[in-house]
Amino acid sequence: MVGLSSSIQEYLKAIPEPRYRILKNSTPLSGGIIKRGEIRLVNFASNDYLGLAQDPRLVERATSYAREFGTGSGASRLVTGNSPAYELIEQKLADLKGTEAALLLNSGFQANATVLASLLNKFLHRGPGKSEALLFTDKLNHASLHFGAQAAQARQIRFRHNDLGHLEELLEKSKEQPGNRIIVTESVFSMDGDILDVERVRQLARQHDAFLYIDEAHATGVFGKNGMGLCAGGISRDELVLGTFGKGLGSYGAYIACSQNVRDYLVNACPGLIYATALPPQVLGAIDAALDLVPGMETQRQYLKELGSFLREGLEARGFSTGGSTSQIIPVIIGDDATVIQVARKLEDKGYLVGAIRPPTVPEGSGRLRITLSAAHSHDQVAGLLEALVSTLEEVGS
Ligand SMILES: Cc1ncc(COP(=O)(O)O)c(C=O)c1O
Known part of the structure; x- marks a missing residue:
C-alpha cells in the first residue's frame, strides 16, 4: 500500500x-x-x-414527498425501492417523449456508463461464429458515453465532431462488414453548444439499419416538443434517448425513453439499475414537479x-x-x-x-x-x- x-x-x-x-x-x-x-x-x-433548481414549486413537492415517504428509498428498485412515484413519473415521461416506455436511473453518468454497456453486451454477440458490433461515436461525446463503450470493451469508430457527412462515409465504408451497427451521439453538445441534425442522423440510421442512442442531457427542458428534447415526439423502436434531471429540470437523476422491449431487458440486465439504491423520495418529488412545469x-x-x-x-x-x-x-x-x-x-x-x-x-x-x-x-x-x-x-x- x-x-x-x-x-x-x-x-x-x-x-x-x-x-x-x-x-x-x-x-x-x-x-x-x-x-x-x-x-x-x-x-x-x-x-x-x-432556473428550476431554486423554484419554490419544486422545493415544495420535494419537501412534501420527503415528509410523506422519508428521505431514503432503502433499497434498489428490484428489491423494495420501486415506489409508486417511479411508475407515475415514467408514465408521464413516456407520454411526453412519445415512446412506449421510459426508465429512470440515478444519474446521466450512471445511465450512459451502464445502459450503453448493457446494450453493447447484447449487440456485440461475442463468441464463435459471431461478429463484433460496429459502434459509431461522435469524437466529442461525453465521458460517460466513452465509459459505457469501454465497459463493454467495444471498439469505437469515431466520426469527426457533429460531422454527419463523415459518419455517412464511415457507414458506407463498412457496409460489407458483418455485425450490428449502433450510432451514439449527443443532441446538444455539452462543451461546444452546437446541435445535432436529428432528422439526418435518423435517416442515416434507417438507411444503414443502425440502432441510434442519443444523449439529450443538454436539450432536456430547453429544446423540442414540450421542451422535452429534440427527439421528443417520434422516438422509434430502434432508438434510445437519454435525458437528465440535473440540468434543465433542476434536480437530479436521469431517464431513458425507449421501447418496452429495451426497458424490460435493462430491468433484467443493467447493473446501474439492479445494483444501485433507488432515488430518494424528495428527488422523485422534484422530478415530478418539473415534469408538470416544463411543457408550459x-x-x-x-x-x-x-x-x-x-x-x-x-x-x-x-x-x-x-x-x-x-x-x-x-x-x-x-x-x-x-x-x-x-x-x-x-x-x-x-x-x-x-x-x-x-x-x-x-x-x-x-x-x-x-x-x-x-x-x-x-x-x-x-x-x-x-x-x-x-x-x-x-x-x-x-
Ligand atoms: C452529455 C452529458 N451526458 C451525461 C451527463 C451526466 O449526467 P449526470 O450529471 O446526470 O450524471 C452529462 C453531465 O455533465 C453530460 O454533459
Missing part, C-alpha cells in the same frame, strides 16, 4: 498547475447568483437552464434563446469566435490552459463565474470558457458579462 500512496503522490505532483483540480464551496441562490465564500457572483457556469415554459425557452443570440452576436461582432454554438451553451475557445484560468479569475474579480474548461474534458489545445445561460439571468446580467468578457479578453490579448 505504501507503493500506492507514493504513486498517487507522484501522479498529483506531475499535474501542471492550470490542470490541477480542487473542489470549491458554492451555494447557488436564486436570480442566477452563486455564493463562493462571502462573495456573490453571477453564475454562468451552471446547467440549471430554466415556452416563454422561458424563448427568452433563453434570445439571451443566447444576444451574447453570441455581441462576442462575434467584437471578433471573438463562439464556435458552432447555437444553444444556451456558449464556448469561447482560448487554447492555452493558463490563459483560460487567468481570464476566468479576472472575470470572477469582476463578479462573473464562468466555466474554465481544460483538457482532458476537452481536446488538447481547445481550453475554453464555457458560458451557460439560464432563463433565471436578467438581460442586464448578460450584458454585463459581455462587457466584462470583451475587456478581459482584450486585456490578456486573446
